[in-house]
Amino acid sequence: MFLELFFQYLVAGLTYGTIYAVVGIGFNIIYNTTGIINFAQGEFVMLGGMTAVSLHAFLPLPLAIAGAVLVTMAVGGLIEMLFIRWLVKPSVLRMIIITIGVSILIREGALHLWGEGIRSLPYFTGNEVSAIEIGGVRVSPQVLWALGVAAIVVLLLNVFFHYTMLGREMRACASNRDAAALCGIPTRNMVTLSFVVSAGIGALAGCVVSPITQTQYGIGAGLAIKGFTVAILGGLGNSMAAVGAGFILGILESFSIWVMPTAYKDAISITILLAMLFARPSGLFGNSEAARLKEF
Amino acid sequence: MFQRFRHITALAAAIAAVQLLTAATGKEFFLTQLTMAGYYTLVIIGLCLLMGYAGQISLGHAGFFAIGGYTSAVLTTVDLSAWKAAPAISLLAKSGILTGRADLYGGQILTVHPWAAFLCALCITIVVAFLIGVPVLKLKGHYLAMATLGFGTIIYSVVLATSRFGAADGISSVPAFPLLPGLAVTGGSSQRVANYYFAWLLVTVGMLLLINLIHSRVGRALRSIHGAEDAAGAMGVDAARYKLNTFILSAVYAAVAGVFLTHYNGGIGPSEASIMKSVRYVAIVAVGGMGSLWGTLIMSAVLNFLSLRGYFGTFDDAVFGSILIAVMLFSPEGVLKLDIRSLVGRWIRTDRKAGA
Amino acid sequence: MTLLEARSISKRFGGLQAVKDVSFSVAQGSIKAVIGPNGAGKTTLFNLLSGFIAPDSGEVLLRGMPVQDLPSHAIATRGLSRTFQHIRLFGGMSALENVMVGRHVRSRAGFMAGMLNLAWTRAEERDIRDRALDSMEFLGIGQLAHANASSLSYGQQRAVELARSLTSEPEILLLDEPAAGLNMRETADLAVLITKIRDRGITVLIVEHDMSLVMNISDEVVVLSYGEKIADNKPLAVQKDPQVVRVYLGEDEC
Numbered sequence: 001m002f003l004e005l006f007f008q009y010l011v012a013g014l015t016y017g018t019i020y021a022v023v024g025i026g027f028n029i030i031y032n033t034t035g036i037i038n039f040a041q042g043e044f045v046m047l048g049g050m051t052a053v054s055l056h057a058f059l060p061l062p063l064a065i066a067g068a069v070l071v072t073m074a075v076g077g078l079i080e081m082l083f084i085r086w087l088v089k090p091s092v093l094r095m096i097i098i099t100i101g102v103s104i105l106i107r108e109g110a111l112h113l114w115g116e117g118i119r120s121l122p123y124f125t126g127n128e129v130s131a132i133e134i135g136g137v138r139v140s141p142q143v144l145w146a147l148g149v150a151a152i153v154v155l156l157l158n159v160f161f162h163y164t165m166l167g168r169e170m171r172a173c174a175s176n177r178d179a180a181a182l183c184g185i186p187t188r189n190m191v192t193l194s195f196v197v198s199a200g201i202g203a204l205a206g207c208v209v210s211p212i213t214q215t216q217y218g219i220g221a222g223l224a225i226k227g228f229t230v231a232i233l234g235g236l237g238n239s240m241a242a243v244g245a246g247f248i249l250g251i252l253e254s255f256s257i258w259v260m261p262t263a264y265k266d267a268i269s270i271t272i273l274l275a276m277l278f279a280r281p282s283g284l285f286g287n288s289e290a291a292r293l294k295e296f
Numbered sequence: 297m298f299q300r301f302r303h304i305t306a307l308a309a310a311i312a313a314v315q316l317l318t319a320a321t322g323k324e325f326f327l328t329q330l331t332m333a334g335y336y337t338l339v340i341i342g343l344c345l346l347m348g349y350a351g352q353i354s355l356g357h358a359g360f361f362a363i364g365g366y367t368s369a370v371l372t373t374v375d376l377s378a379w380k381a382a383p384a385i386s387l388l389a390k391s392g393i394l395t396g397r398a399d400l401y402g403g404q405i406l407t408v409h410p411w412a413a414f415l416c417a418l419c420i421t422i423v424v425a426f427l428i429g430v431p432v433l434k435l436k437g438h439y440l441a442m443a444t445l446g447f448g449t450i451i452y453s454v455v456l457a458t459s460r461f462g463a464a465d466g467i468s469s470v471p472a473f474p475l476l477p478g479l480a481v482t483g484g485s486s487q488r489v490a491n492y493y494f495a496w497l498l499v500t501v502g503m504l505l506l507i508n509l510i511h512s513r514v515g516r517a518l519r520s521i522h523g524a525e526d527a528a529g530a531m532g533v534d535a536a537r538y539k540l541n542t543f544i545l546s547a548v549y550a551a552v553a554g555v556f557l558t559h560y561n562g563g564i565g566p567s568e569a570s571i572m573k574s575v576r577y578v579a580i581v582a583v584g585g586m587g588s589l590w591g592t593l594i595m596s597a598v599l600n601f602l603s604l605r606g607y608f609g610t611f612d613d614a615v616f617g618s619i620l621i622a623v624m625l626f627s628p629e630g631v632l633k634l635d636i637r638s639l640v641g642r643w644i645r646t647d648r649k650a651g652a
Numbered sequence: 653m654t655l656l657e658a659r660s661i662s663k664r665f666g667g668l669q670a671v672k673d674v675s676f677s678v679a680q681g682s683i684k685a686v687i688g689p690n691g692a693g694k695t696t697l698f699n700l701l702s703g704f705i706a707p708d709s710g711e712v713l714l715r716g717m718p719v720q721d722l723p724s725h726a727i728a729t730r731g732l733s734r735t736f737q738h739i740r741l742f743g744g745m746s747a748l749e750n751v752m753v754g755r756h757v758r759s760r761a762g763f764m765a766g767m768l769n770l771a772w773t774r775a776e777e778r779d780i781r782d783r784a785l786d787s788m789e790f791l792g793i794g795q796l797a798h799a800n801a802s803s804l805s806y807g808q809q810r811a812v813e814l815a816r817s818l819t820s821e822p823e824i825l826l827l828d829e830p831a832a833g834l835n836m837r838e839t840a841d842l843a844v845l846i847t848k849i850r851d852r853g854i855t856v857l858i859v860e861h862d863m864s865l866v867m868n869i870s871d872e873v874v875v876l877s878y879g880e881k882i883a884d885n886k887p888l889a890v891q892k893d894p895q896v897v898r899v900y901l902g903e904d905e906c
Contacts, residue, residue, distance in 0.1 A: 037438040037441075037442070039441075083621060083625065087625070091628075092436075092437040092438060093353055093437075093441075094624050094628055096353065096437075096438060096441045097578065097579075097582060097620055097624045098620070098621055098624045098625065100355075100575055100578075100617075100620065101579075101617045101618070101619075101620035101621035101624065102617075102621065103617075104572070104575065104613055104614065104616065104617030104620070105614060105617045105618065105621070107613075108611070108613050108614035108617060109614075112610070221449075221571055222449075225442070225445060225446060225449060228442050232439075232442075261457055262457075263453060263456060263457025264453065264454070264457055265453075266449060266450075266453040267449075267450045267453050267454060267457075270446040270447075270449055270450050271450070273442070273443070273446050274431070274432075274443055274446055274447070277431075277435055277439055277442070277443050278431040278434070505767040505768070506767070508766060508767050508768065508769040509763065509766045509767045512761055512765070512766030512767075512769070512773065512777065513755075513756065513759050513761045513766060513773075513776070513777065513780065514761065514762060514763055514766040515766065516745075516749060516752060516753055516756075517753065517756055519742060519744065519745055519749075520742045520745070520750075520753045522742075522744075523741070523742030523743045523744060523745060524740045524741070524742055524743070526704065526724070526736075526740065527736065527740035527741070527742065528725075528742070528753070529703075529704075529723065529724040529725045529728070530702060530704075530724055530725075530728055530733065530734050530736075530740075531725075531728060531733070531753050531754055531756050531757070531816065531817075531820065532725050532728035532729045532756045532757035532820065533725055533753070533756055534723075534725045534726075535725070541763050545763060587744075
């Protein structure tokens with residue numbers, strides 16, 4: 001009985017961890033190319049889930065998800081082109097405030113479009129009661145979907161950033177924007193692309209976990225803080241570490257429910273964030289010397 | 297030197313003029329929202345000092361407002377009559393810190409006196425602001441923004457999760473706050489005009505104190521930190537301490553507003569602690585011009601009034617989001633900063649010509 | 653009497669040994685100079701003395717009190733004031749306000765006093781303003797008081813920065829390359845000015861690249877090369893020191 005409960009919490013933690021990890025990666029992608037922390041990151045997850053639910057009303061599930069990802073990518077690109085692209089050397093404070101404003105607009109837009117209702121996509125395979133036995137533990141297939149998709153996203157991102165021309169150009173842009181521009185890389189387009197990619201993976205994550213965690217217009221802000229926590233835990237800019245940190249946070253949060261009321265769950269992860277910021281802003285796995293070199 | 301008193305006098309005149317205008321046009325019910333706008337303005341001018349002069353962002357100021365409001369609401373509604381016999385309680389009751397009153401249903405209850413609750417709220421705010429401020433203000437940029445956002449979120453989720461704080465319903469039936477015999481902070485329509493004046497008196501006094509501050513040695517030190525922190529250090533300015541004190545001061549402004557607005561409304565709900573409220577405060581400071589207390593005050597009065605009257609309808613939050621983006625994109629110095637100065641300047645010049 | 657003393661201080665940045673085991677002392681009422689080729693560690697040494705960075709090892713003594721672990725503002729409070737190689741004025745403030753900040757360490761109005769604007773606060777404020785104006789007059793920039801600091805010329809900004817430090821009535825004034833960007837005439841004026849400052853009872857420590865400035869006015873000269881002290885003597889003796897000639901003066905001849 002105890003063990004069963006333990007594994008249930010663990011699995012729940014992994015599920016939430018997946019989504020935190022993906023949001024964290026989204027932060028990193030944009031941060032790496034622009035030095036901006038995009039406070040609207042969590043809204044991409046919400047937007048992906050909500051759009052997919054709407055599209056699923058008249059499209060088969062895979063198409064609905066693909067459509068939702070594309071729509072969100074378009075929104076991500078649009079945000080960059082409308083609000084970020086033409087600012088010359090904006091201050092950090094200005095960028096923070098603009099991305100917060102954007103997140104409010106997306107959220108309010110979603111509220112007017114979809115209302116306050118909680119929605120969710122159907123389970124990709126089976127339903128809420130179906131389960132697969134793994135070593136005596138019953139796991140919902142959707143959890144496997146989430147883990148699998150997260151793994152594929154991480155894999156593809158790695159391939160993209162290391163083995164494709166476009167990905168390499170983005171990394172060049174990240175490490176030295178001026179030098180990249182001198183080499184003929186269109187740095188502005190790279191920034192737009194970083195918004196598009198990070199919106200896309202956020203939306204995908206939003207779709208995959210939607211059956212389990214459900215989607216509502218207001219989930220973005222909470223996810224943004226969690227995702228940021230994860231990005232910090234892993235060391236800002238380090239996407240692989242963000243995955244590990246995502247699982248750690250998800251599992252910690254999940255087990256906190258065991259000893260404390262559910263409602264304090266958010267407070268737990270934020271306390272972790274604050275503690276982390278004060279003690280080791282370079283991240284659990286990070287190198288403090290290198291982190292200090294980042295411009296802040 | 298005397299310019300600041302001219303400004304304060306102009307503010308006082310404007311406050312009176314607005315009241316007379318509502319009386320003359322029979323729109324006295326506007327005073328309710330104007331009173332509330334006054335309390336929010338108190339939060340916002342405090343935040344303006346922090347953001348514009350100390351250069352530190354806080355995305356968690358609704359948290360301090362809520363600490364003030366909830367402390368006062370809990371203490372003035374908790375019924376201690378069951379422990380009346382306990383020596384500590386009876387001592388407090390005798391000293392006047394506890395006070396008996398009739399509750400909503402006519403029963404006699406024993407609660408903390410509003411003034412004692414007020415002082416308690418201030419102490420708690422100062423302690424919390426100190427504990428949060430010491431580590432948080434070491435951070436910069438995105439880290440500071442996220443950390444203060446995190447603080448705000450913690451307060452919000454704690455309020456929402458705790459039955460003592462009324463969870464999602466908040467706390468209601470908070471008693472009136474007695475100021476003078478015959479004058480109390482309460483939402484009753486008989487005291488509407490008096491409450492309007494009291495709220496804006498607080499704003500005026502708060503404003504005067506802040507304006508004195510920014511023209512003092514401390515204000516100069518704050519601006520020097522904002523200008524070049526290392527050089528300020530070389531001149532002996534302890535940047536960390538000044539930032540912390542400013543943070544605490546602005547938290548106290550928020551808490552004072554929280555206490556009085558809670559008594560005025562007769563209750564407080566979790567939305568007062570929400571992130572959206574914090575963001576709204578930041579938005580108004582941004583619109584008013586980061587370094588302009590007067591611009592912030594004007595924008596706060598106008599926007600809060602419009603919002604509270606419901607002119608933005610269901611687009612309330614969206615309006616503030618749009619304002620935030622528009623100001624940051626097109627006029628990061630605030631919308632009033634340039635216009636008002638040149639306009640008023642021109643007006644004064646033509647006025648002088650006319651007089652001469 | 654020794655006012656400021658460095659005892660075998662060292663500082664390493666990653667692979668670079670910026671300052672290595674440097675010791676020297678500054679006598680009260682004297683003018684001392686630190687010279688050396690570019691990259692010799694002069695500015696690092698200054699930052700170590702003024703608390704901007706902490707040494708890896710060694711001690712800095714101000715009036716015999718160890719101060720190497722104190723932050724810069726605490727050292728400033730103990731009577732050490734400095735200027736910067738790259739001028740650091742407070743933007744958005746007038747020249748006078750910049751100079752008034754210099755008086756910070758010698759005034760005391762805090763948050764409460766500032767908010768309430770009490771009688772003594774107002775008196776103190778007047779005093780700060782008067783002394784700031786005095787410093788500006790002393791440096792011949794009194795007419796710039798109400799100009800915006802960031803709109804001033806390079807030389808004027810340098811003067812404002814110096815006035816800011818003087819207003820704090822420091823025991824010791826650290827000048828980081830004060831002659832940088834000045835022509836020969838202005839450099840000569842600066843030399844006169846520095847001796848005038850010393851005559852006011854302020855000990856002066858100058859980091860300088862320009863030999864002509866320091867050789868005439870300094871009582872003693874420390875020479876740094878690659879972070880190490882290679883000479884510490886009277887100007888004339890330093891000029892004759894063969895090691896100094898090799899690493900430093902030789903540079904001018906080729």
